Amino acid sequence: MKFGVLILPEERWEASRDRWLEADELGYDHAWTYDHLSWRTLRDGPWFGAVPVLAAAAAVTRRIALGPLVASPNFRHPVTFAKELLTLDDISGGRMIVGLGSGAPGADTAVLGEDALSPSERADRWSEFVRFTDELLREPATTRRGTHYTAVDARMHPGALARPRPPLALAAAGPRAMALTAQCADIWITMGSSGRRDARPSLDEAVRQLHRMRRVWADAGRDPADLRSLVHAGRVGAPLHDTGAFGEFAAACAEAGFTDLVLPWPRSSGVFEGSPRLVAEVAERVMPTLRG
Numbered sequence: 001m002k003f004g005v006l007i008l009p010e011e012r013w014e015a016s017r018d019r020w021l022e023a024d025e026l027g028y029d030h031a032w033t034y035d036h037l038s039w040r041t042l043r044d045g046p047w048f049g050a051v052p053v054l055a056a057a058a059a060v061t062r063r064i065a066l067g068p069l070v071a072s073p074n075f076r077h078p079v080t081f082a083k084e085l086l087t088l089d090d091i092s093g094g095r096m097i098v099g100l101g102s103g104a105p106g107a108d109t110a111v112l113g114e115d116a117l118s119p120s121e122r123a124d125r126w127s128e129f130v131r132f133t134d135e136l137l138r139e140p141a142t143t144r145r146g147t148h149y150t151a152v153d154a155r156m157h158p159g160a161l162a163r164p165r166p167p168l169a170l171a172a173a174g175p176r177a178m179a180l181t182a183q184c185a186d187i188w189i190t191m192g193s194s195g196r197r198d199a200r201p202s203l204d205e206a207v208r209q210l211h212r213m214r215r216v217w218a219d220a221g222r223d224p225a226d227l228r229s230l231v232h233a234g235r236v237g238a239p240l241h242d243t244g245a246f247g248e249f250a251a252a253c254a255e256a257g258f259t260d261l262v263l264p265w266p267r268s269s270g271v272f273e274g275s276p277r278l279v280a281e282v283a284e285r286v287m288p289t290l291r292g
Contacts, residue, residue, distance in 0.1 A: 001254045001290045004030035004262040005279060006069055006234065008039075008272075009048040013056055019265060024061040026283035030097060031057065032069035032262060038107050041271055051084050058092035065095045069232070069262065070171045070189065072103030073125050075112055078132035079154045085137060085166065086156055094161035099189060100133065101171035102126035123176050124148070130170065134184050137165035169230060178213055182220035187228045187260070188213050192236035203236045203249070207256045229257065234264035240274025241266075243281040247289075250282075254290050 005023045007016065023031045035050035050068050057066055066088070071081065089096045102122055103109065109116060117125060128146040136142050142154045160166055169187035172178045181188050190209050192201035214224040231253055239245035246263070253261050263282060266274025275281075 002029035002260045003287050006032045006262050006264040009033045009053045010046050020057040020061055024064040030065040032067055035068035035071040036108050037111055054088055055091055065097050066092055067097035067099045070099035070101035072101045073129040074103035074108040078129055078149055079151050082133055082136035089160045089166050096166040097169050098166050099169045127180055130184055178216045182216045187230055189230045191232050201235045206231050206236050228259045230260035231258045232262050234272050247286040250286050250290055
């Protein structure tokens with residue numbers, strides 16, 4: 001199993017920098033940040049942009065993979081975002097993972113004053129967003145017209161260091177999103193929720209999704225044994241106060257067949273509240289026993 005950490009973009013870089021460096025030095029495989037303009041209960045507090053934070057992290061780390069968990073089309077256009085991803089890929093020396101999701105209704109949608117989309121329209125928009133981004137990161141020039149996006153001779157020189165493009169990691173819960181993931185993605189992400197706003201995320205639900213994703217993967221002509229599946233521990237009820245309990249949780253994820261686990265860096269209060277020692281202790285006591 002590969003291990004990652006999620007570092008929320010809520011601290012000034014002087015403080016945040018040490019977390020990215022520590023994750024790199026402790027041997028975590030990947031590190032992520034949220035890509036929102038503001039987020040839920042933390043809307044009234046400090047919150048910085050994901051792309052500049054990832055650029056700064058890429059410049060100071062040396063080996064760890066980096067990415068957004070996840071970017072969405074709520075306030076991004078694939079042409080401008082692909083150019084930013086290309087730049088991040090260069091700064092990091094080819095260490096970027098492109099995490100993408102469809103974008104839930106909320107502040108990130110309303111902030112630009114656009115009309116809310118229906119679930120079907122949101123799925124259509126995400127499919128376009130993913131396919132546009134995929135092509136833009138692969139090709140030196142792209143012209144493509146869709147319902148939601150247009151690219152006219154969009155240039156992406158000199159191209160990504162990672163070939164044929166940085167890995168795509170798609171968050172998918174519903175049938176259409178899973179089918180798109182099987183067609184386009186290198187990594188599947190689950191938050192443990194069915195996609196309903198009233199659903200309570202859980203590891204049990206994430207495991208059921210993993211079984212469905214394997215079937216969809218096979219139906220697309222891909223070997224389920226090659227499926228790289230990432231579970232967001234902070235969204236599926238992982239214990240963040242005790243390293244032993246978290247180790248049992250991580251072992252359950254590995255036994256279920258997940259290949260990657262992302263631990264949110266515990267906060268002192270509120271969302272993702274937990275022990276400040278957890279990240280270091282997981283690296284010391286949990287990761288060596290579950291690394292494949």
